[in-house]
Amino acid sequence: MATLLHIDSSVFPADASSSRAVTDAFRRTWREQHPQGTVIHRDLATNPVPHITAHAHTAGFSDPATHSPExxxxxxxxxTLIEELERADAVLIGAPMxxxxxxxxxxxxxxxxxxMGRTAGNAQSVKGTxxxxxxxxxxxxxxxxPREGYEYVQNYLSAVLADFLGADLDFIVPELxxxxxxxxxxxxxxxFEASRERALDEATTKAKRLAQRLAA
Incomplete structure (x- = not known):
């Protein structure tokens, strides 16, 4: 059955977070379409992953046989995080600005x-996800x-997720x-209210459409 990897990063709980409200709507619809499927939820606000360190960075560019214990x-x-991403049939990310x-x-x-060499670069192990x-x-x-030039969320994530990883990227943008x-x-x-309703509707519609696509 299909696996959805759901990443949330808002510091606020669901009742106070616009991104969580929309990701929750997407996930609920996904579960309805995949009752036997799997949802892996990573809440980065309550359980953050380690920031990259020199040991973690340099290990990615060297032969595992030469790695120090650190x-x-x-x-x-x-x-662990890479393999979790690679196993996912679809990914949902809450990314507030x-x-x-x-x-x-x-x-x-x-x-x-x-x-590089696995998820990014020439390999792109999650290409098309x-x-x-x-x-x-x-x-x-x-x-x-007036603030178009300050939009660094979609621009950045498009570069990383679509260009670096080769993902099939889509955005839902609740604003104001x-x-x-x-x-x-x-x-x-x-x-704001119109944008919020539009985002919730998009979450439901896109989750259904994606579920049908993966089931085909």
């Missing part, structure tokens, strides 16, 4: 799973907006998520 231990942790980019915990996960990213953001950063709590954005609350 390199071997660090690389074993990376392999914090200070214009992704949370450091998500960056740490990416640094662990991006390995469907990856859906929920890229929530407090303001509006889309084409034509700060409107309900920022008095200066009160007039934008209706636009």
């Amino acid at each position: 390199q071997a231990a660090a690389f074993a942790q990376r392999l 914090y200070n214009l980019t992704i949370p450091s915990t998500l960056k740490a996960w990416l640094d662990n799973v991006v390995l 469907p990856v859906t990213v929920v890229a929530s953001r407090g303001g509006a950063y889309g084409p034509g907006t 998520t700060m409107a309900p709590v920022n008095p200066e954005m009160t007039d934008l609350v209706p636009l």
Whole structure:
């Protein structure tokens, strides 16, 4: 049966997180379509993976037979995450924008799973894997907006996930998520609500479509 790897990185719980609300909607629909399937959920906020170290980094570019005990231990942790990604039939990532980019915990996960010669580069062991990213953001950063030039979440993740790893990448983008709590954005609350509903609808639709695609 199909396996979904679900990565969350918001520091907020589901009832206060736009990205978690949308990833939860996606995952619920996925489970409905795959009742016998497997969902692996990594919550990087509550259980962060190790940030890349010199031992973990250098081990990725050297023969395992030459690894020091420190390199071997660090690389074993990376392999756990890499193999988990490689076994997934689809990947779901919650990636809220914090200070214009992704949370450091998500960056740490990416640094662990991006390995030249295996997941990245000429090999691309996860090439073609469907990856859906929920890229929530407090303001509006889309084409034509004043802050378009500050959009570093989709641009960065497109480079890493699509270009480096060869994933089949798709985005769901709930925006203006700060409107309900920022008095200066009160007039934008209706636009936030519309964006949120659109994102939840997309999560349901895309989860169903992906489930049908993998079952074909």
